[in-house]
Amino acid sequence: MSGLVWTLVRTDFKTRYHGTAGGFLWALLKPMSMFVVLMGVFSFLFASKPTYKLDLIVGLFLWDFFAEGTKSGLISLQSKSYLLAKTRVPPWVLVITSIANATITLTVFLVVIAAFLAATGHPPTLEAFAVFAMYCVALLAMVVGFALGSSVLFLRYRDLNQVWDLILQAGFFLAPIIYPLGILPERFHFYLYVWPPTPVIEFSRTVLVAGSVPTLRGHLYLAIDAAVCLILGAIVFKRLSPRAAEFV
Amino acid sequence: MKALEVDAVSKSFSIPSVRRDTVREHVLAAFRPRRFDRLQVLDSVSFSVSRGEAIGIMGRNGSGKSTLLKILSGVYLPDRGRVQVHGSITPVLELGVGWNPELDAVDNILLIGAVMGLSLAEIRRSLDGILAFAELERFAQLKLKHYSSGMSERLGYAIAFKAVREVLILDEIFAVGDAGFKQRCEQRYLELRAQGCTAVIVSHDPRIIATYCDRALLLDAGRVAFEGRARDVADYYVSALTHLEPVS
Helix, strand or coil: CCCHHHHHHHHHHHHHHCCHHHHHHHHHHHHHHHHHHHHHHHHHHCCCCHHHHHHHHHHHHHHHHHHHHHHHHHHHHHHHHHHHCCCCCCHEEEHHCCCCCHHHHHHHHHHHHHHHHHHCCCCHHHHHHHHEEEEEEEEEEEEHHHHHHHHHHHHHEEEEEEEEHHHHHHHHCCCCCCCCCHHHHHHHHHHHHHHHHHHHHHHHHHHHHCCCCHHHHHHHHHHHHHHHHHHHHHHHHHHHHHHHHCCC | CCEEEEEEEEEEEEEEEECCCCCCHHHHHHCCCCCCCEEEEEEEEEEEEECCCCEEEECCCCCHHHHHHHHHHHHCCCCEEEECCCCCCCECCCEECCCCCCHHHHHHHHHHHHHHHHHHHHHHHHHHHHHCCCHHHHHHEEEHHHHCHHHHHHHHHHHHHCCCCCCCEEEEECCCCCHHHHEEEEEEHHHHCCCEEEEECCCCCCCHHHHHHCEEEECCEEEEEEEEEHHHHHHHHHHHHHHCCCCC
């Protein structure tokens, strides 16, 4: 099994980045360049908020993981249909390993974020970073749940990736990534928090940038949110995956 | 000791009058019902294979041979009935093992070898042997999408013959390659049989069934129409076809 997981991750890496470290650099460069552009424009608009660029980099990198992870998870079974149709391979392995590359990128970003925070005079404490890592795990759980559910649905509904692209495009602005949540009236906040990346991004900023800890209620909400995503996805997957090979 | 037990396996596919596989089509046609026809591909098929035995499966196009092999291989799930496999199965279905066209031969061997249950160390050790068997040493670094169909089929057999442990499933065996390759395949097949390997072979070629199988069954419209010694089944199949009569 470990050999299978390793070769699958390696396959994704090779086909995605053409097997080169340079290809992997491009994956890192995408949100980095986005960060530079957005910072150039919006740090003037939000000049009153001194920590804007820190908030931006945390939000962007987490968002990039969410977007990349869900996109590759959604198409995972379809893109491995050549295995699904011809071999006895457990489909969940195909789904889980498809998120590996996004997770590797996220891990690199964690280091970049820590370095960036330290360089701008906000070195995170070990505790803060540990809590942040927990939020990343919650985000990972959401992405895994989404990937499980959507990957089997995508085999039946072949335009689901386009629908998801639309949602992601809107979702980028629904999540408070390029704007501080505070500019919106308080009564809207609850609805924004329903969109799963929002609590992860907001809480991560709270511990890393502001240096405080979100409320217990907030944490509970995040845990339930992640659990619901994961369980819902797993249920859909368990129902539909046994016949997945018939739809490829 | 049984290697394979197939007990009253049935499989049908639902064929809609209109194919809809996108969200858009489903939404636009939400109130236009469609008719579903059921295509009964396998109808209560039962047989068993002893350990070390080779069984042939014959039948005309559309008689359910390939579906049966996919169910035996664990790719499809039967609607009713049960398949019990005692030991590991190595399938070569429809002249392929599930290549990724974007990877070269070496990476594909690693991937498929891992899917077939070999450890990475085992695959690395047998890499040269597999390439030599398929006579593809010169093309080891070539992406599979640039391979001719004959080349990729040869590679498929080479890896399956290497990976097989207990049960070998072959769809149209020995139908590929030139005389030299066929001879090597036949020789390797006999070696595996001598080692106690169980084989399930689908073929239209009565000579192959008569030569390489102990027993055979003839499928007609998803039912076992005739079962017996391989040579008898092969003769029956030929006479039934040449007289242009319905087989059953």
